[in-house]
Amino acid sequence: MEQGGGMAQGFRERMAAEVAAWRHQGVVDDDLAARLAARYADAEGAGAMAVRLLGGIAVVLLAASSLAGVGILLQSASPVALAVLVLAAAFAAGWAGIGLARDRRRGLTVTGGVLITFALAAGYAGALLLYFGLGGGGGADIPLLAMLLTAIAALAVAYSNALRWPLFLGLLLLFHWAGTRHGYIGHGGYFLDIQNERDMAVAGLTAVVFGVLHESVGERRWLRRQVGFGHLWLVWGLVYFNLCLWILSIRPGGTGWVLAFSAAGVAQIVAGAVLRDGRFTGFGVVFLAIDVYTRLFERFWDEVSIGGFLLVCGLLGVGIGGMCERFGAGRAS
Incomplete structure (x- = not known):
C-alpha cells in the first residue's frame, strides 16, 4: 500500500472513513478511535x-x-x-x-x-x-x-x-x-442541460456497477495501485443516476417516473445497509428527501396539512431506518 514514499492517499481516506464508522457503531471506544484516526489522518498541516x-x-x-x-x-x-x-x-x-x-x-x-x-x-x-x-x-x-x-x-x-x-x-x-451540456446565458448565469436523461441514467447506473466491481474485485487483485478509483466511478455514477431520475420525475413526470425515483432512493438506502456502505445510504437519503420535497410542492402543498405530512414522512423515515438497522445487525450476527 506504499506509494511515493508514503501511504496511498486513497487507502488513507478509506481507513479514516472506516474508523469514523466503527466509532459511530460502537465497535471501538473513543481512545482507540482517536489513535486509529491519528494513524490514518493526513499529516499535512493547514x-x-x-x-x-x-x-x-x-x-x-x-x-x-x-x-x-x-x-x-x-x-x-x-x-x-x-x-x-x-x-x-x-x-x-x-x-x-x-x-x-x-x-x-x-x-x-x-x-x-x-x-x-x-x-x-x-x-x-x-x-x-x-x-x-x-x-x-x-x-x-x-x-x-x-x-x-x-x-x-x-x-x-x-x-x-x-x-x-x-x-x-x-x-x-x-x-x-x-450528454451533459453547459453554457453561459449572460448576467452571470449558467445553465446545465442533460440531452437524454434516460440514457444518462443508464450510463450513471453502469458507472455505479463498474465502481463496485472496481473496488470489490479489481482493487484487491490487479488494480492495487489504483485504490480509491472505484470510489470516484461509484460517486459520479450515483450523482448522475439520481439527478436524471429526479429530472425525469418532473419532466415528463407521471406516476411511473415518480415511483421509479422513489424506489431508487429506497433501494439505495437498503443497499447501503446491506453492504454497510455509507455512500449508498447517503445518496439514497438525500435524493429521497429531494423526492419528498419535490412532491410536496408539486402536488400536496395546498391540499395536505404540512404538519401531518411531515409527521408521516418522519415516521416512514424512522421505520425504514429501523428495518435497515435490524437487517444489518442480523447479518453481523
Missing part, C-alpha cells in the same frame, strides 16, 4: 496546504500570462503553428505535472495536479486548433470528439500513474461527452 494551493494558483497565472504573451507574438502566425505550440506546451506541462504528482516526498502534488489540468485543457484546445488549421469543417461533433479524446487521455494518465485527480477530470469530461 499552512503547508495553503502554500501548496498558492503555488498551484501561481503556476496557473504564470502559464496563462506566458501563453497570452506567446499569443500576442503569434497573431500573424498560422493556426497550425499555434496549434503545434499549444500541444507542445500541453505535453511539457503534462510531463512535469505527472512527475510532481507522483513524487509525494517533494510536497508538490497539488502543483502537479494543476499542471495536469492545464495540460488536458491545452491538449483539448490544441487538437481543435490543429483540426481547423488543417482545413477541417465545422460541426458540433468535432468539439465532442476532442472532449472524448481528452477524457481518454485523462483516464490513461490516471491509471498508468495511479493518480486520482486525472481520473476525476476524465470522468467529468466523459459524462459531459455522453
Whole structure:
C-alpha cells in the first residue's frame, strides 16, 4: 500500500472513513478511535496546504500570462503553428505535472495536479486548433470528439500513474461527452442541460456497477495501485443516476417516473445497509428527501396539512431506518 514514499492517499481516506464508522457503531471506544484516526489522518498541516494551493494558483497565472504573451507574438502566425505550440506546451506541462504528482516526498502534488489540468485543457484546445488549421469543417461533433479524446487521455494518465485527480477530470469530461451540456446565458448565469436523461441514467447506473466491481474485485487483485478509483466511478455514477431520475420525475413526470425515483432512493438506502456502505445510504437519503420535497410542492402543498405530512414522512423515515438497522445487525450476527 506504499506509494511515493508514503501511504496511498486513497487507502488513507478509506481507513479514516472506516474508523469514523466503527466509532459511530460502537465497535471501538473513543481512545482507540482517536489513535486509529491519528494513524490514518493526513499529516499535512493547514499552512503547508495553503502554500501548496498558492503555488498551484501561481503556476496557473504564470502559464496563462506566458501563453497570452506567446499569443500576442503569434497573431500573424498560422493556426497550425499555434496549434503545434499549444500541444507542445500541453505535453511539457503534462510531463512535469505527472512527475510532481507522483513524487509525494517533494510536497508538490497539488502543483502537479494543476499542471495536469492545464495540460488536458491545452491538449483539448490544441487538437481543435490543429483540426481547423488543417482545413477541417465545422460541426458540433468535432468539439465532442476532442472532449472524448481528452477524457481518454485523462483516464490513461490516471491509471498508468495511479493518480486520482486525472481520473476525476476524465470522468467529468466523459459524462459531459455522453450528454451533459453547459453554457453561459449572460448576467452571470449558467445553465446545465442533460440531452437524454434516460440514457444518462443508464450510463450513471453502469458507472455505479463498474465502481463496485472496481473496488470489490479489481482493487484487491490487479488494480492495487489504483485504490480509491472505484470510489470516484461509484460517486459520479450515483450523482448522475439520481439527478436524471429526479429530472425525469418532473419532466415528463407521471406516476411511473415518480415511483421509479422513489424506489431508487429506497433501494439505495437498503443497499447501503446491506453492504454497510455509507455512500449508498447517503445518496439514497438525500435524493429521497429531494423526492419528498419535490412532491410536496408539486402536488400536496395546498391540499395536505404540512404538519401531518411531515409527521408521516418522519415516521416512514424512522421505520425504514429501523428495518435497515435490524437487517444489518442480523447479518453481523
